Amino acid sequence: MYKLILFDLDGTLAESKQPITSEMATLLTRLLAATRVAIISGGALPQFLSQAVTELPHGANLAHLYLLPTSGAALYAYDNGDWKKIYEERLSEKEAYAIEAAMRAAGAETGLIDFSKPVYGERIEYRGGQVTLSALGQRAPLDEKKAWDPTHTKRSALRKYIAERLPEFSVSIGGATSIDITKHGVDKAYGVRKLCERLGIRESDALYVGDELGAGGNDEAVFKTASQTHAVSGPEDTMRLIESLVAGTTKD
Ligand SMILES: [Mg+2]
Known part of the structure; x- marks a missing residue:
């Protein structure tokens, strides 16, 4: 199992600005029981909470979940029942x-x-x-x-x-x-690097999953890191990947 699995949000975990499905929530919960998971997207924190976090069932291991809103310009971790800001590269x-x-x-x-x-x-x-x-x-x-x-x-x-x-x-x-x-320099690659550093894991032990890894896509920056990548066509495809990961059968 990868030490960290990062997901883009829109087009990967959910349709654009829509909540994740209950099937996706169940799969993410199983993944959170097995490894660390991060969500990285251009939206702000409230968007992450309403689209993904509040849809997770009670008992999901939120201590394993990391949120990287605004394309990695900020990082939040779950601490004592609340989302605590670890850093934010704020624009004045x-x-x-x-x-x-x-x-x-x-x-x-x-x-x-x-x-x-x-x-x-x-x-x-x-x-x-x-x-x-x-x-x-x-x-x-x-x-x-x-x-x-x-x-x-x-x-x-x-x-x-x-x-x-x-x-x-x-x-x-x-x-x-x-x-x-x-x-300048703050993008999804920056977010991936900062989180790997904080968790003390090698980038190559992380997997990035996104629907826009192609040229010009909003996940492309991740290729600047040593993290592994997996392109998906949409949330259905992502669910198949998570199923194979939790079953321990993926060939990635
Ligand atoms: Mg996307």
Whole structure:
């Protein structure tokens, strides 16, 4: 068994912004009984709690669970009944303003986002360690999000525009419609490294599971670490992997 198994959240453990299924919760609970598990995603902590943690059954070994919100810019561990922050690479408000200005300019100049038109909730969200641009708004329906940029073209254009103007930050593609910006060097690879360090395990003894490990995908940064990787097509695929892991039959 791997000493640590890290999962992306949206598209890997759950559908975008949806809670994990009860079957997934049961499998994660079995995995938590066997090894350490981490969840790493662009969302903020409350999103992790509502989408995953509160869905786990009573008695799940939360002492084995680690949460890395905002793409690894922060790490939380369970301690005495509460989620305790281990670190957070916070962006200052001044930095957040500069990032927001670049996001608005990118939307206008690429012609991809018209900020004068209403959408589903806020388009730009400051999450402490990260600022996120969601082209269709934070609460856009899943089918509209999936249809917006199936080839990554729009997100790549937005990412490139912003990255050229903000070289002092890390700019990456987030979810189906989003761009995530963190402090320079802070990404999923940073989160994986920090957690392995804290747990005193070798990166090569960890497994990273994600649905966007391909070029330009939001799990791609993990290849900068020595951690093993396993690509999945969605939550169903992830459940099959966990089943094989807990059964001790995986060939990874
Ligand atoms: Mg994903």
